[in-house]
Amino acid sequence: MVSFCERLRGERTRLGLNQTDFAALAGVTKKTQMLYEAGDRVPDAHYMAAIAQAGADLYFIITGQKILVPNVDAAAPTWAPIDGEKLGRIIEMLEAAAKQAGRRWPSKKLAEVAAEIYNALGHEQQFDQPRVERILKLVINR
Structure with a gap:
C-alpha cells in the first residue's frame, strides 16, 4: 500500500508543482515540505486546507482511495479502481x-x-x- 507521504508527493507532482512552490501555497517552507514527503513530520489542518484549495485530493492523500464522481455523460463508461x-x-x-x-x-x-x-x-x-x-x-x- 502506498504511504501517506508517497500519496502527498504524488498529488504535488500531479498538480505539476515542485516542492518550493507547493510549500509556498501551503504556507510552509521547502524544508517542511520535504519533511512531510519523507514521512518525518505530519502536516496540520491549515496545511491540508491550503493544498485542498490548490486542487489536491485530500480524500486520496488521507485514505489512499479515489472518490469517483458519477459521469454526467451516460454514454461514457464509468470505472472504479480495483482493490x-x-x-x-x-x-x-x-x-x-x-x-x-x-x-x-x-x-x-x-x-x-x-x-x-x-x-x-x-x-x-x-x-x-x-x-x-x-x-x-x-x-x-x-
Whole structure:
C-alpha cells in the first residue's frame, strides 16, 4: 500500500508543482515540505486546507482511495479502481473452495469468476467473509 507521504508527493507532482512552490501555497517552507514527503513530520489542518484549495485530493492523500464522481455523460463508461488486496482474497478463497469441491478451473475461468464475485460485492468497504463464502458456494455448485 502506498504511504501517506508517497500519496502527498504524488498529488504535488500531479498538480505539476515542485516542492518550493507547493510549500509556498501551503504556507510552509521547502524544508517542511520535504519533511512531510519523507514521512518525518505530519502536516496540520491549515496545511491540508491550503493544498485542498490548490486542487489536491485530500480524500486520496488521507485514505489512499479515489472518490469517483458519477459521469454526467451516460454514454461514457464509468470505472472504479480495483482493490488488489480484495480481489486477491477472493481468488484465494475461490481456489480453496474449488479445491475442496474437487474442481479445478483454467486461469481464464478463475479470473472471470473472481471478477464476477468482486463486482457482486460492489464497493463495500469491509470484506464480509461469510457473505463471500456464501457466494462462493453458489458459484462452485452452479
